[in-house]
Amino acid sequence: MSTSYQSSAEETAPAPENYLTSSRGIASWIFTLDHKRIGILYGVMILLSFAAAGFIALLIRTELLTPALDRAPSGDQYNAWFTLHGAIMVFMVIIPGVPAALGNFVLPLMLGAKDVAFPRLNLMSFYFWLGGAGFLLSTLFLAGSTKVYGVDTGWTLYPPHSIRTTQFASLALTGVFLLGFSSIFTGLNFIVTIQKLRPRAMTWFKMPLFLWAIYSTAVLQVMATPVLAITLLLLIVERTMGIGIFNPALGGDPVLFQHFFWFYSHPAVYIMILPAMGVVSELIAVHSHRHIFGYRFIAWSSVAIAMFSFIVWGHHMFTSTMSPLMNAIFSALTFSVSIPSAIKVFNWLATLYKASISITTPMLYGLAFIILFTIGGLTGLHLGTLQVDIHLHDTYFVVAHFHYVMMGSALMAMFGGLHHWWPKITGRTYSELLGQVSFWLIFIGFNTAFLPQFVMGSLGMPRRYASYPADAGFTGYHIASTIGAYIMAVGFVVMFVCFVQSLAAGRKAAANPWGGNSLEWHCAAPPPHTNFETVPEVIDCYDFHDWRYDAASGGFIKKTTAPGRVPA
Amino acid sequence: MRDSRDAPDPIPPVEPREVWPPYAKGQSLPGAGVLGMWFFLASLTMPFLAVFVGYLVFRATYQPWPPAGAPPLPALLWVCTGLILCASIAVHWGLVSVRAERQARVRAATLAALVLGAAFFACQCGVWHEVWRGWEGVLAAHPAAAPGEQPAVPAALRIFVVTLFLFTSLHAIHVIGGLVLQTVVTIRAFRGVYRYYHHPGITYSAMYWHFLDAAWLLVFLALVLGSR
Numbered sequence: 001m002s003t004s005y006q007s008s009a010e011e012t013a014p015a016p017e018n019y020l021t022s023s024r025g026i027a028s029w030i031f032t033l034d035h036k037r038i039g040i041l042y043g044v045m046i047l048l049s050f051a052a053a054g055f056i057a058l059l060i061r062t063e064l065l066t067p068a069l070d071r072a073p074s075g076d077q078y079n080a081w082f083t084l085h086g087a088i089m090v091f092m093v094i095i096p097g098v099p100a101a102l103g104n105f106v107l108p109l110m111l112g113a114k115d116v117a118f119p120r121l122n123l124m125s126f127y128f129w130l131g132g133a134g135f136l137l138s139t140l141f142l143a144g145s146t147k148v149y150g151v152d153t154g155w156t157l158y159p160p161h162s163i164r165t166t167q168f169a170s171l172a173l174t175g176v177f178l179l180g181f182s183s184i185f186t187g188l189n190f191i192v193t194i195q196k197l198r199p200r201a202m203t204w205f206k207m208p209l210f211l212w213a214i215y216s217t218a219v220l221q222v223m224a225t226p227v228l229a230i231t232l233l234l235l236i237v238e239r240t241m242g243i244g245i246f247n248p249a250l251g252g253d254p255v256l257f258q259h260f261f262w263f264y265s266h267p268a269v270y271i272m273i274l275p276a277m278g279v280v281s282e283l284i285a286v287h288s289h290r291h292i293f294g295y296r297f298i299a300w301s302s303v304a305i306a307m308f309s310f311i312v313w314g315h316h317m318f319t320s321t322m323s324p325l326m327n328a329i330f331s332a333l334t335f336s337v338s339i340p341s342a343i344k345v346f347n348w349l350a351t352l353y354k355a356s357i358s359i360t361t362p363m364l365y366g367l368a369f370i371i372l373f374t375i376g377g378l379t380g381l382h383l384g385t386l387q388v389d390i391h392l393h394d395t396y397f398v399v400a401h402f403h404y405v406m407m408g409s410a411l412m413a414m415f416g417g418l419h420h421w422w423p424k425i426t427g428r429t430y431s432e433l434l435g436q437v438s439f440w441l442i443f444i445g446f447n448t449a450f451l452p453q454f455v456m457g458s459l460g461m462p463r464r465y466a467s468y469p470a471d472a473g474f475t476g477y478h479i480a481s482t483i484g485a486y487i488m489a490v491g492f493v494v495m496f497v498c499f500v501q502s503l504a505a506g507r508k509a510a511a512n513p514w515g516g517n518s519l520e521w522h523c524a525a526p527p528p529h530t531n532f533e534t535v536p537e538v539i540d541c542y543d544f545h546d547w548r549y550d551a552a553s554g555g556f557i558k559k560t561t562a563p564g565r566v567p568a
Numbered sequence: 569m570r571d572s573r574d575a576p577d578p579i580p581p582v583e584p585r586e587v588w589p590p591y592a593k594g595q596s597l598p599g600a601g602v603l604g605m606w607f608f609l610a611s612l613t614m615p616f617l618a619v620f621v622g623y624l625v626f627r628a629t630y631q632p633w634p635p636a637g638a639p640p641l642p643a644l645l646w647v648c649t650g651l652i653l654c655a656s657i658a659v660h661w662g663l664v665s666v667r668a669e670r671q672a673r674v675r676a677a678t679l680a681a682l683v684l685g686a687a688f689f690a691c692q693c694g695v696w697h698e699v700w701r702g703w704e705g706v707l708a709a710h711p712a713a714a715p716g717e718q719p720a721v722p723a724a725l726r727i728f729v730v731t732l733f734l735f736t737s738l739h740a741i742h743v744i745g746g747l748v749l750q751t752v753v754t755i756r757a758f759r760g761v762y763r764y765y766h767h768p769g770i771t772y773s774a775m776y777w778h779f780l781d782a783a784w785l786l787v788f789l790a791l792v793l794g795s796r
């Protein structure tokens with residue numbers, strides 16, 4: 001079978017080559033075709049962007065600490081802050097976060113493959129991301145006629161303001177356009193990789209659930225993102241040539257923009273949350289050492305979510321002069337998405353039931369996901385309900401809802417996955433103490449920041465306001481929210497310290513520190529350049545019985561003779 | 569040698585997953601490119617559908633359609649349609665020929681597709697010229713109320729011309745990509761790179777031009793039937 005390769009005697013040498021040491025120098029990184037290195041490049045850039053957008057969030061929360069507009073230089077500058085916070089977080093951090101960074105690293109390993117199907121396209125996607133990020137971030141340093149740094153359109157870029165604004169919106173539009181292409185090419189690559197590079201024995205229903213989630217996401221990326229691309233292109237043309245597609249002053253239709261935008265951006269919510277759900281399926285199963293419950297239900301629910309997500313975009317536009325009939329239809333359709341989402345949650349809970357749960361940092365993130373996603377999802381039902389949404393539209397209730405889904409769910413899962421695969425990626429263990437301290441700071445800070453926003457939103461505090469009346473009763477909630485944001489910031493600093501400490505002084509990690517059984521845990525840590533010498537034997541990736549804990553190496557090793565099993 | 573049918577198969581009969589990744593030059597994963605191409609073309613279809621929907625919305629908003637005083641549809645649209653249908657046939661001929669290892673025909677077909685594609689693009693430029701002339705006519709018919717003001721063109725007329733321009737431009741952007749691709753494929757075909765057992769460039773360019781053909785038919789039929 002492996003005639004094209006040398007015998008494995010070389011691989012048993014004391015210091016085996018891994019993907020980090022197989023080649024050296026800056027060129028070996030910036031021109032790398034290795035999916036693991038590209039994953040690292042994405043990961044580093046995404047975490048830096050997260051830090052930048054998080055810093056802007058702190059500026060926003062600091063301004064809102066007091067009712068008056070006293071800390072932001074101007075209201076317009078405040079507009080630019082929340083625009084950039086949203087745009088960076090959505091387009092540069094959360095959308096590529098799990099698929100492009102973690103997915104790039106883990107996906108071929110899970111398939112037992114040596115790389116993705118199109119390694120060059122993969123590298124090109126990264127440079128598209130980098131170019132898009134450059135355009136988007138360049139607006140941070142450019143002041144328009146009003147001495148405001150950044151774009152002030154909101155991340156939703158609604159015309160006519162996005163057509164009229166004198167800020168450098170075209171640069172930001174170009175940036176998001178390029179980021180979109182990065183997303184499309186990544187999705188394309190992953191679809192073909194999963195379809196073509198699965199080992200023969202790995203049928204669709206033997207794939208790890210993470211791959212089901214990534215596949216569903218990839219279909220959304222490939223089919224929904226082009227609509228955003230054409231919308232942005234039309235907006236750029238509109239801004240530069242003034243032809244009036246979306247501009248009502250010239251006979252255009254601004255609501256058409258909203259349809260186009262949300263036709264992408266609702267599926268984009270699932271581009272963000274589906275991979276996160278895939279991560280959580282892995283976290284829950286591995287760290288509770290129990291076979292995932294309802295594999296097929298979780299797998300199919302990913303596909304169902306992806307399909308439903310194309311037909312519910314109108315729930316963002318209940319107040320945008322759609323007909324009452326269309327409003328009612330979109331409201332009803334929106335509820336359908338809650339079914340597959342709930343199926344996932346129930347199956348995770350059933351997996352946890354009577355399992356021997358290891359309370360590790362990744363598991364804490366996984367459990368937090370279930371709680372926070374449930375809150376985010378249930379409050380989504382409020383917003384999907386037509387009559388309630390008319391009241392809650394554009395209030396802090398919406399802000400709290402989507403932060404529970406985006407930050408509390410998608411990013412929590414991303415950080416859970418980062419801790420989960422950290423020993424595999426770096427070959428180092430991290431300090432569980434620091435990891436758990438940072439988790440609790442983030443978790444408590446998050447809820448302190450966003451639970452009060454549900455209350456003040458339902459009391460009528462509008463979103464995107466830089467100031468609010470001192471006597472309206474919002475002040476206390478805003479103070480709590482700001483304190484929460486700072487607690488979270490401290491949590492992320494602790495996480496940073498934890499990772500630096502791990503890289504500098506972490507113990508060498510075992511190949512299988514958690515007792516997982518999907519193929520990436522059958523690979524060395526860090527993996528060698530070509531991952532696997534031969535196509536690994538395909539097993540039930542959620543059957544953890546063949547592994548036992550080995551205190552000496554700090555990880556799980558194969559039971560030499562598993563009862564009732566004949567070695568292959 | 570170029571027309572021999574009994575050339576040795578250079579692809580060793582190995583499990584593709586064993587030799588991946590393709591860091592060796594020229595190696596590719598069987599079937600991956602075509603599958604990727606299918607999804608890529610599906611992706612490229614979406615902007616056309618979006619603009620098509622936008623066109624329908626405007627057509628429903630502004631009644632009657634075409635608005636009174638609208639310039640006629642450029643007659644060159646019909647010529648364009650004929651050219652791109654021929655280009656589609658040419659790439660198909662290339663694909664059939666390379667499968668039969670008829671290298672002379674492969675060269676002829678790829679070159680013909682390139683020429684037809686370029687002619688389509690030239691014809692497209694002619695369409696824009698006609699659209700522009702029509703727009704100038706509209707402007708002349710609706711002069712500004714006072715010097716220095718915008719011309720008083722009715723919204724419906726403006727949108728009519730704009731959709732015509734945007735719809736064809738969206739397609740033209742994709743044609744430029746197709747011309748670049750077809751140029752590379754033609755050069756490589758003349759070098760004899762494509763053999764009956766391995767001709768990814770010919771396959772991809774054929775798929776792409778069929779896509780351009782289908783997308784053009786959507787644009788063309790929407791404009792022609794929509795403007796009746």
Ligand SMILES: [Cu+2]
Nearest residue numbers: 266269313316
């Ligand atoms: Cu939505």
